[in-house]
Amino acid sequence: MIVVDTLTKKFTTKERTSAFALRATTREVTAVDRVTFEARDGEVTGLLGPNGAGKTTTLRMLSTLLSPDSGKASIDGADLATQKAAIRRKLGVLGDAKGLYWRLSARENMMYFAKLQGMNETDAKQRADVLIRELGLEALGDRPTQGFSQGERMKVAIGRSLIHNPQTVLLDEPTNGLDIMSTRSMRDLIRGLKAQGKCVLFSSHIMQEVAALCDRIVIIAKGHVVFNGTPQEVLSTTGLASLEDGFVKLIGSDEGLFA
Amino acid sequence: MSAFSFTRMVTVARKELFDLLRDRKSIFWALFAVSISGPIVVGLLYFITKTVSERVEKTTAPIVNTQFAPDLVRHLERRGIKIDAEPKNYRERVKLGELDAVIEIDPDFAKALAEGRPAKITLFTESSRDRSAPIVSKLSRELQRYSDTIGNERMILRGVAPAVARPLQIEEFDLATPEQRGARLLQIMSFYALFAGLMGAIAAALDVTAGERERQTLEPLLTTPVTASELAVGKWLAVSAVNLLAVTTSLIGFLIALKFVPLAKLGVPFNFGVQEFAGFMAVLIPFAFLVPAVFLAAGSAARTAKEAQSSLGMGASLVGMLPLISFIRQTQPPWWDVWVPVNGQYAVLSKVLRSEHIPPLDWVAMWVIPIVGVVIALMIFSRRLGNEKLLAGR
Numbered sequence: 001m002i003v004v005d006t007l008t009k010k011f012t013t014k015e016r017t018s019a020f021a022l023r024a025t026t027r028e029v030t031a032v033d034r035v036t037f038e039a040r041d042g043e044v045t046g047l048l049g050p051n052g053a054g055k056t057t058t059l060r061m062l063s064t065l066l067s068p069d070s071g072k073a074s075i076d077g078a079d080l081a082t083q084k085a086a087i088r089r090k091l092g093v094l095g096d097a098k099g100l101y102w103r104l105s106a107r108e109n110m111m112y113f114a115k116l117q118g119m120n121e122t123d124a125k126q127r128a129d130v131l132i133r134e135l136g137l138e139a140l141g142d143r144p145t146q147g148f149s150q151g152e153r154m155k156v157a158i159g160r161s162l163i164h165n166p167q168t169v170l171l172d173e174p175t176n177g178l179d180i181m182s183t184r185s186m187r188d189l190i191r192g193l194k195a196q197g198k199c200v201l202f203s204s205h206i207m208q209e210v211a212a213l214c215d216r217i218v219i220i221a222k223g224h225v226v227f228n229g230t231p232q233e234v235l236s237t238t239g240l241a242s243l244e245d246g247f248v249k250l251i252g253s254d255e256g257l258f259a
Numbered sequence: 260m261s262a263f264s265f266t267r268m269v270t271v272a273r274k275e276l277f278d279l280l281r282d283r284k285s286i287f288w289a290l291f292a293v294s295i296s297g298p299i300v301v302g303l304l305y306f307i308t309k310t311v312s313e314r315v316e317k318t319t320a321p322i323v324n325t326q327f328a329p330d331l332v333r334h335l336e337r338r339g340i341k342i343d344a345e346p347k348n349y350r351e352r353v354k355l356g357e358l359d360a361v362i363e364i365d366p367d368f369a370k371a372l373a374e375g376r377p378a379k380i381t382l383f384t385e386s387s388r389d390r391s392a393p394i395v396s397k398l399s400r401e402l403q404r405y406s407d408t409i410g411n412e413r414m415i416l417r418g419v420a421p422a423v424a425r426p427l428q429i430e431e432f433d434l435a436t437p438e439q440r441g442a443r444l445l446q447i448m449s450f451y452a453l454f455a456g457l458m459g460a461i462a463a464a465l466d467v468t469a470g471e472r473e474r475q476t477l478e479p480l481l482t483t484p485v486t487a488s489e490l491a492v493g494k495w496l497a498v499s500a501v502n503l504l505a506v507t508t509s510l511i512g513f514l515i516a517l518k519f520v521p522l523a524k525l526g527v528p529f530n531f532g533v534q535e536f537a538g539f540m541a542v543l544i545p546f547a548f549l550v551p552a553v554f555l556a557a558g559s560a561a562r563t564a565k566e567a568q569s570s571l572g573m574g575a576s577l578v579g580m581l582p583l584i585s586f587i588r589q590t591q592p593p594w595w596d597v598w599v600p601v602n603g604q605y606a607v608l609s610k611v612l613r614s615e616h617i618p619p620l621d622w623v624a625m626w627v628i629p630i631v632g633v634v635i636a637l638m639i640f641s642r643r644l645g646n647e648k649l650l651a652g653r
Contacts, residue, residue, distance in 0.1 A: 063482045066647050085484055093482040099475030103281035104274075115270045116483040144281075160479065 001199055002039040002062065002168060007071035008032055009057050031057040033223035034071065039201045039216070041167070044194050046214035047203040050251060054223040055203040056096045059172045062201075063093040075168050089117065092166035094174055098157040102146040106137055106156045109145060110163050117164035124163070131159040134192075136185070151182030158189065169193055171202035175209060187213060207247045221251035267485050271493025276500055279463050286501075289462060293455040293505050297512030300447055305520045315393045320401075321346040324364040328372075328380075331364070334405045340398075353383045359391035360384045360398050375413075448513055448531075449608030450582055452506060452539060453601060456547050457575045459505025463498040464554035465571065469564035477649070487645030491555070491637050498551035506547050510539060531612075538611035542625050546604050549629035552636035559643040581605070597624045600632065 009032040014024040032054040039045035047055050060066045062073060064084045073080040078087050100109050107128050114124035132141045135155040140148065145156055158174065171190070175183045190213055193200050204210050210217055211231050219227040219234075227234065227250045231243060238246040280286060319341040325332050332342055346352065349361040365371070365379035372378040380402060384395045411421040471477045480490070517531050554571055561567035582605035585592060597603040603624055610617050643649060 065478060065481055088482060088484045091482065093479065095478050095482060097475035097478035099479065101274075101278055101476060102474065103278055112270070112274045113479075113483055116267055116480075116485045118267075118484065157479070161482075 001041050001076055002045075002201055003074050004035060004037050004058075004062070005072045006034040006036050007058065007061060007068050007073055008034055009054075009061060009066060010069050030223050032061070032068075035220060035223070035225050036071075037218045037225060037228055039168075039199055041199045042194060042197045043215040044190060044200045044202065044213050045216045045218060046210035047201060047218050047220065048205070048207065048210045048247065049203075049220040050205055053205075053220045053251075055205075055220065056172055058220070059093075059095065059170050059201070059203060063091055063095060063170055064088055065095070089164070090166055090168055092161040092164070092169045094158050094161045094169075094171045096172045098154065100145045100148075100153055100156055100160075103144055105142045105144055106148075106152075106159070107132065107141045109156055110160050113160045114163045119164060127163055127165065128159075131162060135159050135189070151178050154178060154182065154186070158186075162193075166198075168199045169201070171200065173203055173205070175204070175206075183209075207244045211243045219247065219250050226250050226252070263486065263488055264484075268489040268493045268496075271485065271490055272496040275467050275494050275497030279466060279497060279501055282466070285462050289459060289505060290508050293459060293509040294512040296451050296455070297448070297509060297514075298516035300451060301513065301516035301520050301522070304447075305522060308522070311390075311393060315397055317341075318394050318397055319343045320398055321349060321358050321361045322364065323349060323361060324366060324368070327366060327368040328364045331380075331402075331405055334408070335401060338401055338404075340401065350383060353385050356385065356388055356391070359394040362398065362402070372409075446586065446609055446612070449539075449605055449612060451513070452509055452543060452608065453546070453582065453604055454579050455509035456502060456506045456543055456550055457579050457601075459509075459547075460498055460502040460551040460554050461568075461571050461575060463501040464551055464558050465564055465567055467494045467498060468555055468558035469561055469567040472649070473564050477644075481644075488637075488641040490644050491641035495548075495552050495555055495633070495637055495640070498555065499548045502551050503544065503547045506543050507540075510536065510543075535611055535614075538617075539608060541622070542604050542607050542611070545626050545629035546600075549600065549632045549636075552633040552640070556636040556639040556643070559640055559649070585609075597621050598628060600628055603628065 008030065010028055010030050012026050012028050014026055016024045035054070035058055037045070047058065049055050057066065061068050062075070062080070064080065064087055068080070075087050075090055078090060080087060101112070104112070110128045110131065111124050114127060115121075119127070132138060135158070137152070137155055137159070140152060145153060148156065154174070154177075158171075162169065174190075175186050178186060190200055190202065194215075202213075214231065216230060217227065217234060218225060227237070229237070234243055234246040234250070235241070238249045240246045240249060320335055321343040322328075322332065322335075323345060325342070325344045332344075336342060346358060346361060349358060349363075352358045353361055361383040363381040363383060365381070368378045368380070382395070382399055382402070385391060386395075410424065414421045414424060471480070481487075514531065514536065554575075557574065558567045558571060561570060578601050581599070581601045585596070585602060585605055592606065597606050597620075603621075607617060607621050607625055610621070
């Protein structure tokens with residue numbers, strides 16, 4: 001269970017008027033502005049928004065990588081500001097950066113994270129075996145990840161984030177760059193997590209993706225939450241027939257999708 | 260944030276070391292480069308010393324106007340010097356380096372000698388050419404010896420003891436032990452050992468800092484319970500292990516080369532036994548741990564692997580040049596010399612090579628400076644790893 005209450009994050013960016021300008025002006029950008037929502041156990045919550053809306057920054061704050069400037073959040077009762085270590089143990093994170101260690105095998109990549117999560121050798125091995133089977137990586141498990149395809153890499157990355165069997169899972173654009181087959185198996189995996197009673201929060205900029213999976217949708221644009229409800233409510237609120245039209249209307253612009 | 264976990268730190272160190280050693284090509288080339296440097300340097304030294312002593316042994320003396328000084332020619336021949344009579348264009352050939360030196364006997368030589376006037380001999384040399392120097396000095400020594408012999412004979416003929424003309428007796432007493440004379444040549448060995456300690460860590464330090472960011476593995480890593488300080492210490496230990504491997508390989512390369520190259524035969528007495536090896540390791544072990552810590556702190560500041568590579572490579576080469584100052588310097592080193600990293604290591608390594616007594620304070624410097632350096636550098640590194648700007652500014 002994730003509770004997010006008026007979470008805010010500002011960045012200062014340095015900008016130069018031209019490539020040769022000596023002085024840079026600093027500008028403050030509010031990437032996430034008083035974002036409030038809840039994600040429940042046994043449900044899939046979709047964080048939907050155009051590129052640059054603040055999805056990744058929100059997920060990074062929840063995974064303790066960035067500290068919020070104001071607002072609060074808690075995961076299963078553990079406070080984000082004060083109980084970072086506890087939160088890191090509760091969470092499985094597939095973040096914006098999904099890099100693997102190329103010279104290590106799929107199994108070794110997973111085992112490293114298992115040990116950092118405090119698992120012992122036997123438990124870690126067992127769990128890695130289970131995940132490798134569930135993700136269909138049997139043939140690749142002991143090969144260095146260097147030559148893996150994008151879909152295979154994504155599978156290893158997700159295996160790595162689920163290695164300690166976390167109750168809460170954050171997924172940042174988990175289907176980005178995947179082909180149809182890989183996207184389908186990723187959806188199956190997310191449904192499987194839901195069936196196990198986990199709390200899944202995943203971000204996407206694709207409406208169909210979210211509609212196919214989510215129990216609840218949180219739409220954010222320019223750092224603000226503009227909608228929070230079920231897919232049906234998207235239609236009833238906007239009075240439009242398709243989710244995509246509803247999404248575009250809610251974020252308030254056409255170009256936002258491609259910005 | 261949770262307290263420092265030793266287990267997690269060891270997990271990081273083991274994974275990094277394992278990962279670094281998996282990069283077989285890089286490791287192989289790095290170790291290969293440091294291990295052949297020793298044999299190459301020792302081999303070159305052997306070759307150069309051998310050529311020089313052979314040339315001095317087989318010196319030939321080109322003499323112009325031999326007919327005016329047959330006794331001098333005979334004297335030189337008796338001393339084992341071959342005579343090359345009447346060389347042509349000798350001035351140009353000395354200038355060009357075909358001849359090392361030429362003795363020109365003045366046409367007035369025989370007459371002046373008979374009359375007891377100073378008889379003139381000109382020694383043509385080219386002083387800017389180093390390789391001619393040993394031969395020039397041998398020839399001028401022999402000419403002086405001939406001059407002394409005639410002078411002595413004249414005095415005895417006149418009933419004067421030759422000692423009268425030698426009011427002073429100047430003796431040089433060389434306090435250098437044979438090891439010390441040999442060590443001067445092999446100073447270069449300490450230079451290389453330090454260089455291995457600097458270069459051995461670069462690739463590994465880059466891989467675990469800038470490489471971690473470029474592979475986009477730092478962000479996932481930081482979502483696990485591992486803390487920045489555990490990561491910093493673990494990575495430092497792994498890179499240090501690789502560096503220590505490089506330093507040891509370089510020393511073993513030297514050891515093997517010295518076993519097979521008979522430097523002692525050439526009058527380069529050189530002793531590098533167990534004691535010297537232990538002395539070297541006692542200096543190089545703390546150094547091998549210091550360098551990676553500094554590199555990690557510096558490498559984490561760079562935005563890209565490329566940027567880190569160029570700045571680290573340049574820094575290492577510049578710092579590696581520090582011992583040159585001691586090499587060129589003609590004055591007594593100042594007291595703080597030994598407390599300057601790299602420079603101090605070089606100074607103490609030289610003392611080990613010369614089998615000199617090393618004051619306890621020097622050993623304090625060899626260990627305290629690296630320990631302080633490591634603590635400071637790791638604090639900087641760990642702060643950088645924990646800084647959220649590192650993720651945002653990717």
